[in-house]
Amino acid sequence: MSDRIYTAALLVIGDEILSGRTQDKNIAQIASWLNIQGIRLAEVRVVADRMEAIGAAVTALAGGNDYLFTTGGIGPTHDDITIDAIAATLGLPVVVHLKARAVLEDYYASRGGLTDARLRMARVPEGATLIENAMSGAPGIRIGNIFILAGVPHIAGLMLEALSGTLPGGKPLISRTVGCWVPESEVADTLAKAERDNEGCQIGSYPFFRDGRVGANFVVRSTEEAALDACIADLNARLAALGYEPVAEGI
Amino acid sequence: MSDRIYTAALLVIGDEILSGRTQDKNIAQIASWLNIQGIRLAEVRVVADRMEAIGAAVTALAGGNDYLFTTGGIGPTHDDITIDAIAATLGLPVVVHLKARAVLEDYYASRGGLTDARLRMARVPEGATLIENAMSGAPGIRIGNIFILAGVPHIAGLMLEALSGTLPGGKPLISRTVGCWVPESEVADTLAKAERDNEGCQIGSYPFFRDGRVGANFVVRSTEEAALDACIADLNARLAALGYEPVAEGI
Numbered sequence: 001m002s003d004r005i006y007t008a009a010l011l012v013i014g015d016e017i018l019s020g021r022t023q024d025k026n027i028a029q030i031a032s033w034l035n036i037q038g039i040r041l042a043e044v045r046v047v048a049d050r051m052e053a054i055g056a057a058v059t060a061l062a063g064g065n066d067y068l069f070t071t072g073g074i075g076p077t078h079d080d081i082t083i084d085a086i087a088a089t090l091g092l093p094v095v096v097h098l099k100a101r102a103v104l105e106d107y108y109a110s111r112g113g114l115t116d117a118r119l120r121m122a123r124v125p126e127g128a129t130l131i132e133n134a135m136s137g138a139p140g141i142r143i144g145n146i147f148i149l150a151g152v153p154h155i156a157g158l159m160l161e162a163l164s165g166t167l168p169g170g171k172p173l174i175s176r177t178v179g180c181w182v183p184e185s186e187v188a189d190t191l192a193k194a195e196r197d198n199e200g201c202q203i204g205s206y207p208f209f210r211d212g213r214v215g216a217n218f219v220v221r222s223t224e225e226a227a228l229d230a231c232i233a234d235l236n237a238r239l240a241a242l243g244y245e246p247v248a249e250g251i
Numbered sequence: 252m253s254d255r256i257y258t259a260a261l262l263v264i265g266d267e268i269l270s271g272r273t274q275d276k277n278i279a280q281i282a283s284w285l286n287i288q289g290i291r292l293a294e295v296r297v298v299a300d301r302m303e304a305i306g307a308a309v310t311a312l313a314g315g316n317d318y319l320f321t322t323g324g325i326g327p328t329h330d331d332i333t334i335d336a337i338a339a340t341l342g343l344p345v346v347v348h349l350k351a352r353a354v355l356e357d358y359y360a361s362r363g364g365l366t367d368a369r370l371r372m373a374r375v376p377e378g379a380t381l382i383e384n385a386m387s388g389a390p391g392i393r394i395g396n397i398f399i400l401a402g403v404p405h406i407a408g409l410m411l412e413a414l415s416g417t418l419p420g421g422k423p424l425i426s427r428t429v430g431c432w433v434p435e436s437e438v439a440d441t442l443a444k445a446e447r448d449n450e451g452c453q454i455g456s457y458p459f460f461r462d463g464r465v466g467a468n469f470v471v472r473s474t475e476e477a478a479l480d481a482c483i484a485d486l487n488a489r490l491a492a493l494g495y496e497p498v499a500e501g502i
Contacts, residue, residue, distance in 0.1 A: 001255060012295075012440045013454070014455075015455050016455055017282070017295075018282055018291075018293070018294075019282055019283075019286065019292070019424070019426065019470075020278075020282030020283030020284075020285075021295060025274070027268065027275060027297065028268075028271045028274045031272035032270075033271075034271075036361065040272070041269045041270070042269070042299065043296065044263075044268075045294065045296050046278065046293055046294065046296075048294075049455075053293075053294070055331065075435060075436075076453075077439045077442055077443070077456040078433060078442060079453075079454070079455050079456060115439075117439030117440060118436040120439075121436075123415070152458065154460075173270065175272065183363075184326060185326075185328075185369040185372075186363065186368075186369030188329065189367075189368060192329035202330075203329075203330070204266050204267055204330055205328040206267055207326060208403070209386075209387075209403075219267065220484070221266070228264070
């Protein structure tokens with residue numbers, strides 16, 4: 001396990017997210033999965049189903065990170081242009097992947113056969129490899145450091161499962177939460193000092209309003225379990241010294 | 252109401268989204284609100300609580316769109332750096348806004364008084380105006396075409412409410428949905444032709460799996476009600492001609 005920090009970006013492709021019609025679930029899903037792989041999600045972009053918008057984002061994000069994941073736009077319909085956009089951006093021709101074609105032929109054998117529209121889902125940038133999709137036949141696609149996943153969250157999740165443990169990563173980022181019934185503004189200094197005194201730990205403060213009361217969860221993140229434990233203990237002690245009752249695992 | 256298309260970008264600021272801890276709700280909320288204002292959400296980015304990351308995104312997004320909205324990072328704690336990052340990017344000093352200070356003094360009069368940490372929430376880039384927050388005192392902030400909102404979704408929602416109807420926009424994008432129990436791959440050509448034959452309309456196809464069956468919702472979007480109606484009628488007729496039963500309002 002390396003000490004180097006591996007980063008990924010995520011590009012969510014789809015008019016349905018930008019129109020507000022669909023609540024995105026892939027950001028949180030992929031972020032959580034990446035943490036377990038020891039890869040830090042550094043940036044997310046959401047763009048429309050437009051060639052130039054996809055191309056510009058792919059160029060910016062694939063170059064600046066170890067990995068780029070995309071979701072959406074790999075189905076059989078006219079608004080599915082992710083493959084064409086990524087291939088154009090990389091200067092690669094689009095070819096039919098023979099194994100993907102075979103997988104689709106097999107999947108659609110009992111479902112009306114492989115039509116032209118369905119064959120679109122076997123198209124890949126030349127040189128790509130496949131990411132297994134245990135559910136609906138059409139595979140995900142890897143080209144270089146770009147991982148092209150489905151937009152439907154549970155299919156994207158199956159593709160992530162197929163990738164689990166296969167990507168070089170660093171130490172997983174671990175986190176623990178302390179909750180407190182306190183306005184975060186009353187303990188802002190305390191949090192800043194606790195973060196400053198506990199090297200290798202970050203503390204995020206997430207306020208909420210519930211049952212007419214004000215509270216906050218303080219999330220401590222680190223790649224080092226011992227440092228994390230020490231920071232949690234320190235934070236608990238500081239909150240208790242101020243007369244608050246910290247709640248383990250958060251509120 | 253102008254025929255010109257107004258666009259907005261959204262910048263979501265926060266480690267909690269990139270770590271997967273928090274499911275973002277602001278993208279869908281702001282996208283839906285923008286549609287009603289006649290403003291198209293063109294791009295979203297999510298970045299960490301880091302000055303350079305925020306600055307680079309603000310520069311890219313504010314310049315290319317009529318409006319930039321940001322969420323997150325305007326609270327009282329050490330990880331709230333949105334104001335400093337945006338001011339630095341714009342080359343503006345950060346000053347205490349007198350009205351914001353008065354609002355906070357009033358709000359905290361019965362809640363322990365205005366501490367240094369709480370006073371942080373009155374800091375704005377010089378020249379900024381305030382966006383009312385009917386709930387928790389701390390206002391949103393407008394500087395030029397940048398609208399700086401809270402990260403907590405229901406507070407961001409209140410700030411949007413305060414802005415409703417105040418921003419120049421074009422015709423609202425309207426949409427209607429037709430559902431069908433059909434694999435989208437079987438009607439891909441039909442969808443493409445319906446879109447091609449109905450100018451000013453876009454058709455998105457969103458497949459799903461439910462109760463062991465495959466279906467899809469086809470979302471038609473347009474700024475013109477008559478064109479939208481005609482496209483829906485056309486699509487219904489094409490689906491019926493193929494033997495399917497389109498479901499109004501989607502499945």
